[in-house]
Amino acid sequence: MDLWYSEFHTKNVRFSIKVEKQLYSGQSGFQRIDVFESPEFGRFLTLDGYMMLTERDEFIYHDMITHVPMAVHPRVRNILVIGAGDGGVLRELSKYPYIESIDVVEIDAMVVEVCKKYLPQTACGFEDKRVRLHIQDGLKFVRKCENEYDLIIVDSTDPFGPGEGLFTKEFYGNCFKALREDGIMVNQHESPFYKDDAIAMVRAHKRIVESFELSRMYQAHIPTYPSGHWMFGFSTKKYHPIKDLRAEEWNKLGLKPQYYNTNLHKGAFYLPTYVEAMLEDVE
Amino acid sequence: MPNTPLSQHQAPIYEALQELKRMRLVPFDVPGHKRGRGNKELTSFLGEKCLNVDVNSMKQLDNLCHPISVIKEAEELAAEAFNAAGAFFMVGGTTSSVQAMILSVVGRGDKLILPRNVHRSVINSLILCGAVPVYINPQTDSNLGISLGMSLRDVEAAIKANPDAKAILVNNPTYYGICSNLREIVRLSHQHGLLVLADEAHGTHFYFGEALPPSAMAAGADLSSVSMHKSGGSLTQSSFLLCGAAVNQGYVRQIINLTQTTSASYLLLSSLDISRRNLALHGREIFAGVSEMAEYARKEINAIGDYIAYSRELVNGDSVFDFDISKLAVNTLNLGLAGKEVYDLLRDEYDIQIELGDIGNILAYISVGDTEKNIERLIGALAEIRRRFKRDKSGLHKAEYINPIVELSPQEAFYSQKESLPIGSGCIGRICTEFVMCYPPGIPILAPGERISAEIVDYIRYAKEKGCSLTGSEDMDVEFINVVR
Numbered sequence: 001m002d003l004w005y006s007e008f009h010t011k012n013v014r015f016s017i018k019v020e021k022q023l024y025s026g027q028s029g030f031q032r033i034d035v036f037e038s039p040e041f042g043r044f045l046t047l048d049g050y051m052m053l054t055e056r057d058e059f060i061y062h063d064m065i066t067h068v069p070m071a072v073h074p075r076v077r078n079i080l081v082i083g084a085g086d087g088g089v090l091r092e093l094s095k096y097p098y099i100e101s102i103d104v105v106e107i108d109a110m111v112v113e114v115c116k117k118y119l120p121q122t123a124c125g126f127e128d129k130r131v132r133l134h135i136q137d138g139l140k141f142v143r144k145c146e147n148e149y150d151l152i153i154v155d156s157t158d159p160f161g162p163g164e165g166l167f168t169k170e171f172y173g174n175c176f177k178a179l180r181e182d183g184i185m186v187n188q189h190e191s192p193f194y195k196d197d198a199i200a201m202v203r204a205h206k207r208i209v210e211s212f213e214l215s216r217m218y219q220a221h222i223p224t225y226p227s228g229h230w231m232f233g234f235s236t237k238k239y240h241p242i243k244d245l246r247a248e249e250w251n252k253l254g255l256k257p258q259y260y261n262t263n264l265h266k267g268a269f270y271l272p273t274y275v276e277a278m279l280e281d282v283e
Numbered sequence: 284m285p286n287t288p289l290s291q292h293q294a295p296i297y298e299a300l301q302e303l304k305r306m307r308l309v310p311f312d313v314p315g316h317k318r319g320r321g322n323k324e325l326t327s328f329l330g331e332k333c334l335n336v337d338v339n340s341m342k343q344l345d346n347l348c349h350p351i352s353v354i355k356e357a358e359e360l361a362a363e364a365f366n367a368a369g370a371f372f373m374v375g376g377t378t379s380s381v382q383a384m385i386l387s388v389v390g391r392g393d394k395l396i397l398p399r400n401v402h403r404s405v406i407n408s409l410i411l412c413g414a415v416p417v418y419i420n421p422q423t424d425s426n427l428g429i430s431l432g433m434s435l436r437d438v439e440a441a442i443k444a445n446p447d448a449k450a451i452l453v454n455n456p457t458y459y460g461i462c463s464n465l466r467e468i469v470r471l472s473h474q475h476g477l478l479v480l481a482d483e484a485h486g487t488h489f490y491f492g493e494a495l496p497p498s499a500m501a502a503g504a505d506l507s508s509v510s511m512h513k514s515g516g517s518l519t520q521s522s523f524l525l526c527g528a529a530v531n532q533g534y535v536r537q538i539i540n541l542t543q544t545t546s547a548s549y550l551l552l553s554s555l556d557i558s559r560r561n562l563a564l565h566g567r568e569i570f571a572g573v574s575e576m577a578e579y580a581r582k583e584i585n586a587i588g589d590y591i592a593y594s595r596e597l598v599n600g601d602s603v604f605d606f607d608i609s610k611l612a613v614n615t616l617n618l619g620l621a622g623k624e625v626y627d628l629l630r631d632e633y634d635i636q637i638e639l640g641d642i643g644n645i646l647a648y649i650s651v652g653d654t655e656k657n658i659e660r661l662i663g664a665l666a667e668i669r670r671r672f673k674r675d676k677s678g679l680h681k682a683e684y685i686n687p688i689v690e691l692s693p694q695e696a697f698y699s700q701k702e703s704l705p706i707g708s709g710c711i712g713r714i715c716t717e718f719v720m721c722y723p724p725g726i727p728i729l730a731p732g733e734r735i736s737a738e739i740v741d742y743i744r745y746a747k748e749k750g751c752s753l754t755g756s757e758d759m760d761v762e763f764i765n766v767v768r
Contacts, residue, residue: 137656139663140583165656170633170663177670210632 005036005044007051009226010194015051017041017224023118028110030162035118041224043119045086047111048161055121057223058088061188062122063260064220064232064268066092069151069184071250071265072239076150079103080178082138082166083188084155085111090125095255103149105134105141107162139165145178152179154187159200167200169207172235176211182238189217192275193227201231206282208235216241217279218268220259231275242266291364291563295356296556299344300336300549313339313546338549347372347547348540357556364563365490365509367500367525369532371539372555374547377484378404380508380524382411383539385452387506387530388478389414391694394448396441399687399727400430400457402482403720403755406693406730413694416730417445418687421457422602427593427614428643428681430726431602432456432463435471442475450478455486455499455507458639458726459646460610461603465502473503478529481507487515488609491566494574496605505530514573514609514650517558521551569651574609576658577649581611583662589617589669611647613665616681619674621749625665628672633664641721642749643681680745688734690714691767696732700768706743706761710735713766718755721746727755735766 006016017038024035034046042055053061066089070076077100081089085106093102104126106112112133115123126133134141142152152175157163165171166187175185187208190201208215212235222230234241247262271279289295310317319326319334326334340346345354354372361370373380381404389395391413397405398421409416419437421430433453442448451472456462469479481499483489487509489498499507505527511517524539526532562569581592591614597603615625626640638648647661691699696716704710712734719729728746729739743761747753753761 137659139659143659143663143666162656165660165663168633168660168663170660170667173667173671174663177667 005038005046007046007049010196013194015224015226017044024114026110026114028108030108033110033114035114043121044224045115045119047157050158050161051224052157053086053088053119053122054224055119058086058122059257060220060222060259061230062088062092063257064218065089065153065155065186065188067250067255067257067260068218068232068234068241068265068268069153069186070096071246071262072236072241072244073150073182073184074246074249077101078149080105080142080145080149080152082142082152082154082156083163084153086115086119086122087112087125088122089153089155090128090131091122092125092257094125094128094130096253099130102128102131103134103141104131105136105138107135107137109135137165139168139171139174142171142174142178145174147178147180149179150183152183152185154185156188158190159204167204167207169210172208172211176237179237184237184239185212185233185235187233187235189231189233191225191227191230192272192278193229197226198278202278202282205233205279208233209283212236214240216269217271217275219271219275220268234269242269289356289360291360291560293356293360294553294556294560295353295360296344296549297553299353300338300553303338303343304335310338312341333550336549336553339546344549347374347552348543348545354552357552357559360563361523361555361559362525364559365500365523365525366498367507368528368530369526369535371524371526371535372547372552373522373524373539373543374520374551375522375543376520377508377510377512377522378402378407379539379543380522381405381482381484382408382542383524383535384480384506384508385409385414386412386541387535387538388450388480392692394445395450395452396438396445396448396477397452398430398433398454398463399684401452401454401726402484403718403727405452405482406718406727409693410697410731411694413692414449415692416689417441417448418689420684420686423684424597424603425681427591428616429459429461429612430457430684431597432461432604433468434602435464435467436601438468439471442471442477446475448477450480452480452482453499453504455481455483455489455502455504456496456605456607456610458485459612459644460485460607461597462496462605462607464601464604465497465499465504469503478506479504483507484510485513485610486607487511487513487562488566488570488573489607491562492570492574492609493567494608495570496607500525500527503527506535511555511558513648514570515558515562516651518551518554521555523555570609573649573651573653576653576655577609577611580647580649580658580662584613584665587662587666587669589673590615590665591617609649611649612644613647614644616643616676616679618669618672619676619679620668620672621679623750625668627750628668629661629664633660633667635661635664637661641751642746643679685728685736685738685742687730688736689732690734691732693731696767701765702768703758703763703765706740706764708737708740710764710766711737711740716765716767717757719743719753719761719764720755721751721753729764735764
């Protein structure tokens with residue numbers, strides 16, 4: 001049998017992974033959810049056919065969306081995570097003993113259930129006692145919060161499905177309000193390479209800089225995402241993403257993740273020329 | 284299949300168009316694009332399916348000017364679905380329905396009783412036919428600055444003072460969702476020999492609602508103009524004119540044909556047919572869902588603070604006899620922002636386009652096409668606007684009712700010898716020959732035949748300053764106004 005999963009990265013580019021078998025397929029009120037088993041990437045989760053994570057390379061994404069802000073902010077106590085139904089972000093956060101609470105807001109309960117059953121590698125993050133799961137629209141949740149969080153992590157899907165509301169100016173503005181005066185917001189920020197992804201990336205950045213005075217982007221290499229070159233946003237009310245890096249202090253924690261380290265932290269903020277140029281246009 | 288009773292599951296015009304496609308006729312008639320083949324750019328923009336049914340009246344498609352087959356059947360089904368004695372498919376917008384409705388019941392010199400907060404199409408009809416308006420002051424809610432419905436006492440007084448009046452027109456509901464006591468107005472009017480006309484441009488859903496105000500036909504009105512293209516879901520510009528049992532439908536058809544196109548668009552006609560079927564079969568659940576979304580949004584917007592998203596609490600048994608809970612109107616004055624300013628912020632800052640912003644209110648149109656996600660965006664953006672833009676509210680006006688001083692009939696004024704004056708102190712006391720209105724909602728500040736007061740000049744200046752879009756006058760910039768020489 002020759003069974004393959006394919007995702008169109010553009011109309012003219014197709015990315016395929018050989019599949020061993022399909023473990024799950026279901027339709028929630030929001031999206032279609034599938035889990036596959038593959039020889040190269042292990043298990044992987046797709047939503048509406050779009051790749052969300054694979055067991056093999058999810059560590060890159062989850063390292064970069066959590067440890068970067070955690071190595072900058074000196075005393076993160078209360079965290080809000082939007083999206084992240086797979087639990088990967090929570091797994092990384094649970095390694096920090098001094099965090100007091102983690103509110104997770106996922107719109108689709110079925111994603112959480114499916115991940116708990118088929119993707120324990122990331123869903124183990126839900127086991128942390130400090131995690132409180134809220135099944136709700138992210139924009140609605142954050143609208144009601146004021147001055148409550150030190151860190152907000154926006155682990156959203158793409159801006160064309162249920163995650164659309166998480167790429168809007170009203171969402172970023174409400175996040176700004178929900179953060180304490182020295183808070184940081186980190187978000188999944190699409191890719192600069194293919195045209196449609198780049199448009200989404202630039203548009204989101206434009207909307208963020210309208211709410212946050214200081215917002216920088218950083219990058220990582222994620223093999224299963226379109227073009228492999230992926231961006232994150234670091235928006236901050238006080239701390240500078242590089243100047244305020246507390247490398248020594250963070251290294252003392254002894255976490256030793258597989259992708260992130262404090263040298264890479266600095267390097268990740270140095271962007272290719274063409275990406276810088278795109279961002280300058282909207283800043 | 285003659286004599287087979289029609290059912291609401293059918294859509295005769297739509298079915299005839301499907302059949303036409305299968306026949307593969309060779310077109311040697313208009314339209315000249317010939318199923319789109321002659322206009323490739325338009326076809327690629329609108330789609331082949333669309334151009335394929337942009338056809339002309341022909342044997343199997345009937346003719347809107349004189350319906351005898353599929354259009355007649357579709358109109359009968361619409362009448363049944365809307366609980367009316369007759370229904371006309373209209374293709375010139377609800378403006379054409381309003382016009383036909385008024386021209387059918389009043390002529391030169393006849394009196395029509397109406398609230399002042401009517402749509403411009405109503406007074407335009409009076410210019411056409413020469414009838415005289417007798418205005419009733421719609422009560423005003425002084426906190427919100429919106430006009431309400433007609434008080435029954437005022438209606439009665441107007442009828443008594445004008446025993447020769449031919450008809451009365453009622454908004455059911457107003458743009459903001461407010462209903463007068465239509466059943467009582469019908470009873471009272473019929474008792475005195477007046478016909479009752481309803482402007483239901485914003486009330487299509489009343490025919491399919493569980494907890495909504497009564498529709499005009501249910502209340503016993505004689506004619507009603509229903510904007511199917513608003514809450515009914517049909518294409519823009521398509522509309523219904525409904526008739527009660529006492530109306531001579533043949534005469535109404537003649538009146539319609541005075542101004543209606545002889546090349547009615549089958550895109551519009553089929554959209555009415557399909558939408559009627561959808562409403563008849565699923566209307567109740569659709570509008571229950573819409574009301575639920577509006578109620579949710581109202582609760583959340585009120586919880587933000589400063590905004591007043593009003594609803595049934597306005598009901599006072601008279602000038603607000605009932606409220607349409609599917610409407611989402613929000614007063615913004617406590618934020619220190621005019622409704623128009625919030626409207627502009629939503630569009631310019633948050634990419635959200637709402638229906639209207641006036642001096643003190645915004646109106647977001649909620650329909651079957653909305654999603655919870657988009658409702659959350661609207662609420663989230665309103666919360667942000669309050670956080671970012673709230674300011675001292677002194678210096679904000681409320682829209683107030685300005686009693687019109689009618690000196691001439693709209694027709695007489697419109698066709699009189701006129702001169703153009705700058706809007707300012709120089710035109711105070713003169714008789715205006717044209718309209719001035721904010722659009723939307725399109726309710727006249729001045730109508731032809733009315734004396735211009737200092738209050739009106741101030742109001743126009745303020746509305747312009749707040750960015751309201753003023754229209755109606757010959758001068759596109761509304762700097763000058765035509766008055767009787």
